[in-house]
Amino acid sequence: MRFVDEFREPELISKTAEEIRRLAGDRHYRMMEVCGGHTHAIYRFGLKDILPENIELIHGPGCPVCVLPMGRIDDGLSIAQDRNVIFAAFGDMMRVPGTLGSPLEHKARGMDVRIVYSPSDALKLARLNPDRHVLFFAIGFETTAPSTALTMMRAKAEGIHNFSVFCNHVTIIPAIRAILDSPDMRLDAFIGPGHVSTVIGCRPYEWIAKNERKPIVVSGFEPLDMLQSIVMLLRQLNAGEAKVENQYKRVVPWEGNLAALKAMAEVFQLRPYFEWRGLGFISQSALSINDKYAEFDAERRFSVPGIRVTDPMAAQCGEVLKGVLKPHQCKLFGRECTPEHPIGALMVSSEGSCAAYHNYEHRKAAMVSLSSIA
Amino acid sequence: MCLAIPGKVVEISPDNQDSALVDVVGVRRRVDLGLLQDDRPVPGDWVLIHVGFAMSKISEQDAADQMSTLRMLGEIDGAMQEVSGYGLEDDEPVGENDAGFNDADVSGAKVN
Amino acid sequence: MAHGAGGKASRKLIEGLFAPLLFGAEPGPLGDAAHVDMNGTKVAITTDAFVVKPLSFPGGSIGELAVNGTVNDLAVSGAKAEAMVVSYVLEAGTPTPVLEAAIRAMAKAARDAGVRIVAGDTKVVEHGKADQMYITTTGIGRLLPGVSLDPRSVQVGDKILLSGPIGDHGITILLARGELDFEADLRSDTRSVLPLVEALIRAAGPGIRWMRDPTRGGAATSLNELARDCGLGMVLFEDQIPVRDTVRGACELLGLDPLHIANEGQFLAVVSPEYADAAINALSLAPGGSEAQVIGEVREQPAGAVLVTTLYGGSRIVDMLVGDPLPRIC
Numbered sequence: 173m174r175f176v177d178e179f180r181e182p183e184l185i186s187k188t189a190e191e192i193r194r195l196a197g198d199r200h201y202r203m204m205e206v207c208g209g210h211t212h213a214i215y216r217f218g219l220k221d222i223l224p225e226n227i228e229l230i231h232g233p234g235c236p237v238c239v240l241p242m243g244r245i246d247d248g249l250s251i252a253q254d255r256n257v258i259f260a261a262f263g264d265m266m267r268v269p270g271t272l273g274s275p276l277e278h279k280a281r282g283m284d285v286r287i288v289y290s291p292s293d294a295l296k297l298a299r300l301n302p303d304r305h306v307l308f309f310a311i312g313f314e315t316t317a318p319s320t321a322l323t324m325m326r327a328k329a330e331g332i333h334n335f336s337v338f339c340n341h342v343t344i345i346p347a348i349r350a351i352l353d354s355p356d357m358r359l360d361a362f363i364g365p366g367h368v369s370t371v372i373g374c375r376p377y378e379w380i381a382k383n384e385r386k387p388i389v390v391s392g393f394e395p396l397d398m399l400q401s402i403v404m405l406l407r408q409l410n411a412g413e414a415k416v417e418n419q420y421k422r423v424v425p426w427e428g429n430l431a432a433l434k435a436m437a438e439v440f441q442l443r444p445y446f447e448w449r450g451l452g453f454i455s456q457s458a459l460s461i462n463d464k465y466a467e468f469d470a471e472r473r474f475s476v477p478g479i480r481v482t483d484p485m486a487a488q489c490g491e492v493l494k495g496v497l498k499p500h501q502c503k504l505f506g507r508e509c510t511p512e513h514p515i516g517a518l519m520v521s522s523e524g525s526c527a528a529y530h531n532y533e534h535r536k537a538a539m540v541s542l543s544s545i546a
Numbered sequence: 547m548c549l550a551i552p553g554k555v556v557e558i559s560p561d562n563q564d565s566a567l568v569d570v571v572g573v574r575r576r577v578d579l580g581l582l583q584d585d586r587p588v589p590g591d592w593v594l595i596h597v598g599f600a601m602s603k604i605s606e607q608d609a610a611d612q613m614s615t616l617r618m619l620g621e622i623d624g625a626m627q628e629v630s631g632y633g634l635e636d637d638e639p640v641g642e643n644d645a646g647f648n649d650a651d652v653s654g655a656k657v658n
Numbered sequence: 659m660a661h662g663a664g665g666k667a668s669r670k671l672i673e674g675l676f677a678p679l680l681f682g683a684e685p686g687p688l689g690d691a692a693h694v695d696m697n698g699t700k701v702a703i704t705t706d707a708f709v710v711k712p713l714s715f716p717g718g719s720i721g722e723l724a725v726n727g728t729v730n731d732l733a734v735s736g737a738k739a740e741a742m743v744v745s746y747v748l749e750a751g752t753p754t755p756v757l758e759a760a761i762r763a764m765a766k767a768a769r770d771a772g773v774r775i776v777a778g779d780t781k782v783v784e785h786g787k788a789d790q791m792y793i794t795t796t797g798i799g800r801l802l803p804g805v806s807l808d809p810r811s812v813q814v815g816d817k818i819l820l821s822g823p824i825g826d827h828g829i830t831i832l833l834a835r836g837e838l839d840f841e842a843d844l845r846s847d848t849r850s851v852l853p854l855v856e857a858l859i860r861a862a863g864p865g866i867r868w869m870r871d872p873t874r875g876g877a878a879t880s881l882n883e884l885a886r887d888c889g890l891g892m893v894l895f896e897d898q899i900p901v902r903d904t905v906r907g908a909c910e911l912l913g914l915d916p917l918h919i920a921n922e923g924q925f926l927a928v929v930s931p932e933y934a935d936a937a938i939n940a941l942s943l944a945p946g947g948s949e950a951q952v953i954g955e956v957r958e959q960p961a962g963a964v965l966v967t968t969l970y971g972g973s974r975i976v977d978m979l980v981g982d983p984l985p986r987i988c
Contacts, residue, residue, distance in 0.1 A: 191619050
């Protein structure tokens with residue numbers, strides 16, 4: 173696969189890992205990868221196996237499924253209780269538990285639930301089923317929001333009325349701010365979200381370097397991308413620098429994608445505040461649909477319970493999300509809360525820290541030695 | 547939030563220039579080009595696909611540059627170590643948009 | 659619904675509910691087929707249900723799956739299918755051509771696989787049930803000589819063999835459902851693996867410890883079951899696992915792992931090191947076996963789990979599937 177396999181070349185990976193070991197020396201480094209996709213990549217490619225022990229990777233809050241409050245899932249599903257409504261969402265959402273069960277469980281009980289790969293597929297469902305209403309349950313950061321926006325623009329242009337969006341899009345910068353504002357947080361540097369940056373560019377991270385004095389490297393998702401980003405971070409840290417750098421040049425424009433930003437501005441507005449599961453209320457951190465596109469705003473077309481569902485007191489999702497606790501330090505981890513019976517959303521999503529840790533670290537901790545394996 | 551895959555534009559839809567058939571090692575799908583209106587891809591171009599939309603054009607040049615930088619990694623530092631033996635080391639900081647050292651720092655006059 | 663997907667939930671249902679009630683206190687490791695002693699003669703018997711949607715897809719239909727699936731379950735238990743009985747549950751209103759096509763496909767698949775369909779039953783249920791057609795089969799066969807399979811006989815150092823590329827069937831079905839709007843030049847791999855199993859037994863019979871056809875839940879699920887049954891670790895070498903480019907592309911696009919995707923024409927075998935070379939040679943030379951590979955080996959660690967390793971030293975644990983593989987965008 174072009175533009176994929178080159179960045180998985182085993183010899184180069186080993187060489188880059190060697191360079192990392194050389195640069196890292198003895199000092200302890202704490203680096204946070206913000207994006208859930210990076211968390212997934214770390215586990216999928218086994219990167220922790222080849223990084224030296226003194227580089228600690230902390231998983232950040234960039235998992236849109238993980239930070240979605242349960243009440244929002246309940247709200248979306250309540251709209252689809254009407255048999256006329258088709259509930260369409262990405263596969264990621266299908267097993268996320270609401271108070272009365274996950275979308276898949278609702279499907280088993282008779283709700284019309286469809287998995288879509290694209291918001292445009294949800295719109296297509298609306299075209300094909302003119303006598304039904306299609307509700308698209310939208311999630312994602314700025315990577316995904318422009319596609320939702322463009323889909324609504326197309327719906328409007330085509331005069332499609334049996335389509336609406338339940339919008340849960342969130343923005344990454346306030347989340348990073350919340351992490352840095354957290355008193356128990358101690359981080360040296362950030363591995364920046366590569367695909368969000370294809371939309372917002374690299375400028376929005378400048379305050380992290382200038383004001384917080386933390387280096388941030390916007391990174392791709394292949395093993396060589398992430399390792400190279402770590403090399404770049406180590407070089408900055410060793411030189412006492414703090415800059416924004418773009419490792420993912422082949423895809424991320426420094427200025428971002430203007431057309432995508434325009435589409436977002438056309439359709440969305442910032443919510444004054446929004447609840448992030450585990451992080452609490454964060455101001456100006458989420459998108460809602462503006463008046464011009466109100467006809468597609470499910471929250472205005474339908475009435476929803478809007479009940480806030482709090483997590484059990486014992487669930488320490490927030491601290492794990494902020495990187496303050498490791499997953500296994502949460503009292504429910506591996507006992508009441510497992511991938512099969514998730515209590516917190518960090519266990520539901522495959523890129524949530526707890527699910528990844530459970531499936532991976534937990535078992536490997538029992539292994540004698542990994543060095544003999546390669 | 548971030549599953550995006552490179553794909554090759556095979557053909558632009560004749561009746562809709564915002565829609566293209568894109569190929570990922572033999573898997574094909576219509577992809578919306580609406581977010582790349584300012585820099586429309588043409589057949590043969592590579593784009594990054596996320597939820598059925600093209601997010602960005604992939605720069606083959608930048609990808610190639612990155613690969614050569616990575617290949618030079620060990621060699622650069624080897625050369626730097628050699629250079630430092632002559633007291634000629636230069637710790638010029640990396641430019642903002644680079645994925646590594648500038649070639650000129652290493653392969654130029656300093657290592658003579 | 660997760661209970662039918664072949665992974666963790668299925669296993670819990672079978673072990674927790676069915677096994678104690680049906681099989682008594684100590685059933686031992688559960689396989690897909692059983693060998694029953696009838697007055698001194700051992701007979702292999704298996705049963706399976708086929709509920710695939712859509713009924714027809716590139717490379718086959720429910721008919722081929724029903725025959726090959728039954729033959730394969732017996733084959734990997736070390737038996738040659740001799741006869742099958744079939745039960746159809748039909749949805750009222752299913753067009754006759756649909757039914758006819760499925761039956762023709764079954765007949766042809768049975769001829770190709772060398773198994774006789776000797777009896778059958780049909781029931782009709784009301785419209786809205788049975789997704790047009792469900793098929794259940796029971797197959798019986800005679801044991802193949804020269805092989806004795808038991809997951810508990812698996813030892814450290816044994817090699818793990820795979821008969822060919824994984825993921826073809828599951829991805830074909832996913833795309834054939836049409837919900838994801840992808841197209842690919844891909845077909846289900848449904849076929850009888852009996853000839854390959856026979857070739858393997860001829861060349862390496864005494865060394866074969868265990869075989870399984872990785873259907874729903876994929877190779878990862880089958881190997882996790884083995885790991886649990888024998889208490890050892892299954893270590894796979896990622897670069898040696900055969901996957902077609904197209905399947906890889908689809909998995910990358912959808913965020914799926916080929917190890918979790920269903921196969922209908924492949925099987926896994928664990929073979930002792932002394933017989934491993936003969937085994938892989940025999941498979942690769944047999945018709946349909948040219949893509950067979952040694953994909954890993956059995957080690958002490960990680961005990962009870964499956965580990966996939968890469969050439970550069972990275973590794974990851976691959977768990978049993980929880981429910982169906984779902985595409986993701988994150």
